Amino acid sequence: MLLHTTTWGEGDRIALLVHGIMADHRTWRRVGPALAGRGYRVVAVDLRGHGASARAGAYTAHDFADDLVETLPGGADLAVGHSLGGLALSLAAARLAPRRAVYADPAWNLPAGEDGYRGELFAGFKAATREAVAAMNPRWDAEDVGIELETLKVWDETTAFGLEPLAGTDLLPPEPVVPSLVVLADPSRLVSAERAALLRERGFEVRTVRGAGHTIHRDDFGGFMAALEGWV
Template sequence: MLLNTIEAGAGDRVVLLLHGMMGSAESWWRVMSPLAANGNRVIAVDLPGHGLSPRDERCTVASVADVVVETLVSCAPGASVRGIGHSYGGTVLAAVAERMPVTVAAYVDTACAFTGGADQRALAAEYEVDRRRRTDPAWLRRTRPFYSATDAVVESRAAERFDPMTAASISAGGDVAHELEPGSILVRARPSGFVSDKDAAQAASRGVLVRDIADAAHSVWYSHFDEFCAALPEFLGGN
């Protein structure tokens, strides 16, 4: 199974973008342009059950990582790959990095770990309630005043295409925990509801480069775009 992708730019250097839960490849629409202008081929992926990618009600982080690698090998064989993953997509990126070389990995507001064992159908029902709310761009802008009109349209479209059962399968399996590799980057909202100060300190003690953005939303680039770009000079700081 290959996943749907959106691309920008050209060249031998690939930047892989992996969105968070209930997002889509389009969630990166504003980030893709500066990455492409910096000489990268940018590949944003719709993860299973998101965007235009197939549904998979039995998927796990491991199986999603496998299909991300398969998709990359298909569309960019032999390319030098760097990756940026947000939240759930960051956890997938950590698993991808265990399967293929990722020269630089940036994890956005994620500890890359969560507890499994959820009731899939009950969790899917909760996702469905949230999905329906998010299909309304006006509701998104009321609850996320930092969204532009384009942001709200993009995320409402992601909600329309989102499959709750696929997403719920991720948390219905076993516990998931990936340690961020030394030299990788953790871009964290501060305060963060997803990465505690203790988590960040432990990551830093292992050689992870922790970069906090004060008062940012969980989707850091939506609320603090300039600060987000400045926190990733490895991707946007020149060739």
């Protein structure tokens, strides 16, 4: 599926941005312009079922990855994926072949069990109120809370059910197919300290943004950009 894209900047270098579940390109409202200011042409997608991209009958991790390959240019200088976007990017990395990849709190291990990942619970966020979004994300500013409400309106909540088969599955890549940085929340529910150590053993660089929640670039934009130093 060809995805809707949004572009910032006209630089010679290309950066790709892939958002997480429930979001769309607007989650990168500060990151996109910041990278454009560093000389990148920044291309951000709306994943299938999100934003202005089409709805679909299937929402598997491989569907999301295949869409990235169909839509985005190969050989970009930088590719950044958050959460579900990080998982999709890792599955597409060998085909997209960016020069560098950054995985922001990637969904490489969705918790299983009674308190684990459930599509029904995530789908319920479709009806979240402003007060609920602000309470869940106390470090977000009012603009990001408003954007979240707008993205929820156009989000196909059935995307949440497509990820249920992955709950409890260890999806850590066996190796980085391109030089790769993993930026983690503090703490990360998706990449434990033990798995972070394993990623380092496998050749990934791993950095943590202290005190940041899962959506690192919205919780602590300055900390997120600082964590990218040497990679952008």
